[in-house]
Structure formats: structure tokens, C-alpha cells
Amino acid sequence: MQLSLFDRHAQIELARTQHGGQVRRGQRKLERPVSTRRPMHVVLTSHRARGGWSLRKHDRAIRQVLRRMARRFDVRVYDFANVGSHLHLVLRARRREGFQGFLRSFVGIVARRVTGAERARPRGPFFDGLAWSRVVSWGRDYWGLRNYVFRNEIEGALGPRIRQAFERGPNRTPDPGPRPAPRSPPRG
Secondary structure, eight states: OOOOSSOHHHHHHHHOOEESTTTTTTSOOOOOOOOSSSOEEEEEEOTTOOGGGOGGGGHHHHHHHHHHHHHHTTEEEEEEEEOSSEEEEEEEESSHHHHHHHHHHHHHHHHHHHHOOOSSSOOOOOSOSSOEEEEOOTTHHHHHHHHHHHHHHHHHHHOHHHHHHHHHOTTOOOOOOOOOOOOOOOOO
16 A cells, blocks of 8 residues: 555645635635646636626726736736626736735726725725636646636627527527427318
8 A cells, every 4th residue: 555645634735726716715714826837717706896897897997907917027818808797817927926916916906997996085895805716737727718718708798698609509500499389281
């Protein structure tokens, strides 16, 4: 029988790739897993992003902030989707400190731009809890994630019905609904 190099608890901690969102809510805090060699999927969610505060309405400003903060903190952004109530980012950071600074600055500036908050006029928290992040493997996992983010971008721009059409595929026609009952031939 081969003995494990690490005990069971250490194996679980080493295998951890997710952080934030609902993961480990109500439990003790752990360090966010950050990889400098693999991409990461980051999701920022806001239940307050409705109406005038919708993230879609501020898409241009959000993209400007994203480019500026990525350049400043040496973070490479592979993909981005603005769905209106949440943002998806696929990125890779060169250093852990750069990722932490990017996330802190990007979230703060976007929240201020969307809500119009200033020092004398705070608006309260805009994003829900911690940003959710996951370390992604190169290859099939990465390309599946890019496809998922693309579908979210399409849904954010055109609505949920277009996503359903993408999921049905290119060669299927939309379901027309119930068919009328066949008519019986006339008796005669």
C-alpha cells in the first residue's frame, strides 16, 4: 500500500481551485487560489445592477476601466462578457499581488462609475459579496470556458432567446408549438 505524501486535509486544500461567491460562505476564510501560469475565470455579480445602474448601460466605461487596470497591474484579459447583472472575465495575472490589486481597483472603480458615488455621497455596496474565481486548466477546460463566456456575452447583448437558439444548434428550426390535429377525410 502506497502512503500519501500529504494527509487528506492537505490534499483537499491543494486541490482547491475556487474562491468567493457562495463557496465556503459562513466558514473560515482561506487564501484565494491564484495561478500565474494558468487562466482564471472571475465573476462579479450585483443584484443592484438594474435600470440606470445596469452594467450593460455602462459597458463602454467598464471596458475602458478594464483595459486601464489590466495594463496597470500586468494582467492579460483573454475574454470579457457584460451580461447586465454580472461580469465574466477570463484572465491571467503575472503575479499574485497584481491580480489582487487589479481585482480591488477594477471592482471599486466600476462600482463608482455605475452608481455615481463620491466621497461625500456613498451609495452602499454595489457588488454582491466576494468576487467568485476559479483557476482553469489549459485545453478543453479553457476552450469550454471561452465558449461559455461568449454565450453569456450574446445573451447579455440580445437577450435569453438568442442563447436558446445557440444551444439548439445551427441545423434545427425553432419549435413552432403544438401542431393542429389532422383533419379526417370527408365521408361521402
